[in-house]
Each structure stands twice: as structure tokens, then as C-alpha cells.
Amino acid sequence: MEEYKNGNLPSDNESSTEKIREQNAENRLIRQETAKKHREERLEKERSGGSKKKVKNAGWIAAVVTLSVAVAVLGSLLAYNMYSPTGSFASNSVTEQQSFYELVGYVDAMDVNLSKLVVSKDDEKRQKLLGEVRVQSSLATENLSTLAVKDEDKYYTVKFINQVSDFCKYLSEKLIDGETLSESDIKTLKDMHEVNATLKQHLSELSINLDEGYDFKSLLEGKDGDVIISKFKDLETMSTEYPHMIYDGAFSDGTEGKVAKYLEGKEEITKMQAEDIFKEYFSAYSVKNVELVGESVGEAIETYNLEATDGDGVMISAQISKKGGKLVQFNYFKECSDDKIDLATSRDIAEKFLQKVGYTELKAVWTTSGGNVVTINYAGVENGVICYPDLIKVNVCRERGVVSGIEATSYIYNHTERERQTASVSLATARQKVEGEIEIESSRLAIVPKGESAEALAYEFYGKSEGSYYYIFIDAITGKELDIFKVIESTEGTLLA
């Protein structure tokens, strides 16, 4: 990734860079040759003194020459943009200029709309303004990200603008649900407007500076003391004044401090125990050389990382939680070139393995359309209710009939003994709501994630509308439609969107 790495890449790297260089040289050569040909054709034409036959051909020749020159120029322009020998980006000073001025424009527009939002008391008007700020802030982010400023120099600026967008989405959903904006919501909007106004001021100062003959090449070359880069560095130091934002959205500051509910209260295991657990879980893989290779210190999950090789020397990497010794995830990548084992058998194999590693009370809820490696999604089941947050994914190789991977982080974050909820909306009422939308084929109760941290009891309906399949979730307490997923068949498998 960043410029701070590489050097560890395999040797064919150099040869491919070499190839690219050769390609560039080739393009130049073609260009030169075409130009030469063009000159020769012109001389030839002049010499011929305009004989009718020659002129006739000249039309074709001119066309062919124009076209080859055009192609060569276009090709070399693109090639230059893509692989500039100086190592600059797939971008040039014109697009940099455009990104910069568009960013300035969108931050200005956000300023106007945020100030209106603080003043407005009308929910419909607010809804409209929120929508506008969302669009403007996403465009601002887009332009800011294409600007050739290192990500550590614009980290908080990008974060701020993304948060504005996300917070507006949250408020707008609140209004759609018929709620009103709280005092603290308005306070946050005011704080955001203030920060945005400062950002706007700095950007407009910058653009005034740029009017005095600034060359955007300086930005592309990342020169020390470049005014744009310096300005963004300054803005980063101001970030301590940014409001701390807690709301129910993806970019809320409140989502920091996640816990792994499933591991809470579980005892810590030793390295030796982790090795024993590994050997036991993978006893059927004829493992050799089991080795503790390191540890992961995640925010909520800490693991021992182990590796071993199977009979053919292919690596198995597993992460076992320090608390409770649970298999959090593992990978075992081995060529899998046949699908002789059917899906039902694959499911049996997956379930046997899950049982072995101590994950029980699960139900297969979703399977990819197949392929040589099938991914089966299991969700927890509590009192007959499907718990989607407690998700475990299992890969099974259909050639050899072995589990080739497990991913249980969602389960580890979310699985806990839940308070038993009772639906206050009847199945019949919920059904009525969905009947006009899809031809229902099945329904059941489920716990689904709501927002970023909450869960809701819902009725799940599965059915068809105009040839496509959908999942619709109706909140079993409020009766509102919580979510809708479309099943998309693609060449890469089946997707939920």
C-alpha cells in the first residue's frame, strides 16, 4: 500500500513495470513513425502536383493517417496518464484543479443549507434541505478524495464531511418515521454548521491565494510547502474542535467501543491450550507443524493466531479467541476444481464441523448458488426465532468435501442470551402489509439488526414480484417495514442487495 512499502513483492513485479515502460516506448515509436509517414505522404502529395488519381487516394490516405495519428495520440495520452514515468497519479493538474474548485463549491453550498436547517422549523422544508446537504457532502467527499493530498493530511476533514452526510441521513430517516428533531439534534446541526463555516473560510482563503498564479503541478508533485497541502495539514490540527457526534448511524463516534458480547465473562486460555484446541478442531486435516505465529489485538476481540500445514503442505491459518478459546475464523485455501458433492451433503459437512468447534443452535439461512466452493450462512436460533445478527459463514469445498473456512466474528460480537420479546403486531396484520408487494412463499419470526447497534423483532416474508425474489421485514412491535432485500443472480453467485 502506501509508499512506505513494497520491496517484498515477487520478482515478476519488475518485469511487469518493465513491460509497461516498453509499452510506453512502443507508443512513442508508433507516434514518431506515424508522424514520419504523415510528412512523407504530404511531400508525396505536393510532388504529384494534384493529379486526379493521386488526389482520390489522398482522401483515403488522409483519413487513415488522421485516424492512426488520433489513435496513437489518444493511446499515448491515456498511457501517459496511467503510467507516468515520474510516478505521479492517474490524474493530471486539470482534474486536480477541477476537484479542488468543486470541493470549494460544495462546501459553500453546504454552508448555506446548514444555516437554513438551523433556522427552519418546518419538517418538510427540513427534509428537503437535509437531502440537499447529503448530496452536496457526498460530492464534496468524492472531490476531496481525488485531491492529491495524503490521507493522513485530510483524515479528519474527510471524516467531518462524511459525518455531516451520515448525520443528515439519520435526521431525514427520523423525519420520515414521523419523529421530530430533538434539541440536541439542532445543537449538533449548529456545531456542524460552525465547523463547516470555518472549513469554508479556509478554503476560500486558499482559492484567493491560488488566483495569484498557482500551478496545480506543485500539488501533484507533493512539494514541501505547497499551499494546498499546508492548508490541509493546518485543518487537521483544528480537528480537536470538531463536535463529538453520537447518533444511530454508521459514522457515529458512538460506535467506537464495541464489545464482543459472546466472549463476556469467559475465561482466558493459555497459548498451550490454544494449540491443543487447534489440534483437536483440525484433527481430520492431518495437520503438521502446528505453530503459534502471533496475536491479534483487536478492539473487542483478542486472538491467538495459529498456523499448520495439511498432508500436502497447504497452510491452515486460524484465529482462536483468548477469552473462551473460540474459533473466530480460519482459512484453508486449496485448489478446488470440482463440484461432485451436492449442496445438501455440503451442508451436513458444515454442520458437523460447527458442532465440533462448539457452535450449536444454528440454522442455514442463505447459501450461494453453488460453484466449487459453497458459502453457507448460518444464523442463531433462539426459541424458534432466527437471529440474523448471530451470523457464521462456512466455506465448503465441493471437490473434497471439507470445510475450507469459517468466519464467526458477527456471532462473537452479537450472540448473547436475549430478553424474550413478544410480537405486538399479529402475523396476519403484517402479512396484509406485504401481500400487495410480493407473492408470499414463506414467513417466519426473526431478530434483525436495526440501525448500527440495535436489534428488532420482525416478521420475515419471502416471495416473488415480477420474476424477482425479495425478503421483506416488518417490525413485529411497530408494524413498520424495516428492510427489503432483493435477491440478485449474478455470474459471481447469488447476492442480496
Next chain:
Amino acid sequence: MKRKIKIYIALAFSLIVVGASTAVIVASYNAPAVETAIVGAQSSKSDIKLVQQKLKNWGYYTGSVDGIYGSKTKAAVKYFQRRNGLTADGIVGNKTLKAMGITSSMLSGSGSSSTASGYTSSDVKLLARLIYAEARGEPYQGQVAVGAVVLNRVKSSSFPNTISGVIYQPYAFTCVNDGQINLSPNQTALKAAKDAMNGWDPTYGCIYYYNPKVATSSWIYSRKTVVTIGNHVFAV
């Protein structure tokens, strides 16, 4: 008059060709210019059998329906393509499948990518190219981890909100600058990309990685390390 017409035709022709070549160049910039194979030598036996059966039924193929995409099958595909006005390249892509009346739901699919996060298959390919360019010498787990970092950035408020936005961000990945991002990924990188998209994240939310042997920025060392896999240190 005749001459004029000829020149006009010549001009029109050159415009079309220029247009077409531009399209090809632009296409090769974004994606491979040729149609991508959906059913090929790497496909599952059942998919190849399906294609062979169709070709056999229509008399294009005389070999056995064995699920092996060999030279006989390829020749039959080319024959079929020629007869049906398609580019006879022996590659069974979308157009060829359509002409054969095979829909994607009839195929077993080349792999697995069930996700509730709405990533498209072109995202899988782009991510696979990044993984191949950045980490092909790394252990499989390390390749999945690089893919996970990209996806964690998409989810992070401090980075662009799309996979391509994250990958093509200036200074983010050296392979974008030196053109290695355009190399074709191998099966390992593709599988690693799919696993990352399916939620495998051995880094538990990391948004940075670097190779300590060659890292020059002191800033990167200020980030909290979560795990080291192969040559890479992963940090938040």
C-alpha cells in the same frame, strides 16, 4: 462529385474507426477489452457439460460431454460463434451464453459471493486485482487481510465510500501508480477478494498496513498495531 463522396465515406470511416479504437482503449483502461469468459477451462464440470450438451444437440460438437474444456470444445464454440454472428474467439462470455440460451441462473456460478452489503461482481474483480498487485507474495490469510483493509476503509468515515474510490485515492496504493493494478489476478487473489467481501477480516477492522522492512514514514508507526501477517503489519 464521386470524389467528394469518396472523401466523405473515408472521413466517416475514419471517424468510426477512431471512435471504435478510442472505445477499445478506454475499455482496456477500465477493464479487459475482450469479453470475459464465464464458462472456460476453470469452470465447474457441470457448467462445461451444459455448454457441451447444447453444442452437441445442435451439431456443433461431436466429442463426448465430459466437462473438460479442451481444444475440441473450444473449436466447437468458435464454430458456433461464427455461425451466429459473434466474434469467433472461443471464449464463452455473456453474449455467447445468451446466444446459447443459457442464463446465469442455470450455471453453478464461478464461486461464492453472498453478501448483504451490496457489492457488485465488478467490485470483486477490482478488489482481486488490488490484492494480486499488492500482496501476491503473501500467505493466503495476508491476501484476505489486504482485501479486508480496503473494505474497512469503505466503511470508515475518513475514507471514500466506494471500493473504487478507496483504491484509486491518490497516495493510497503504489500499485495504482506503477500500473500493476492492471495485471490479471490469479485464482488465489480472486478467492481472497470473495472471502474478504463475505466478511472474513483477520485484521479486526484495520485501515492501514505497511511493510516495516521498507516503511519510511514515521507517521505510520504512530498507528496502533493489531496484527502482523507475513510481511505486513496491520494497524488501526
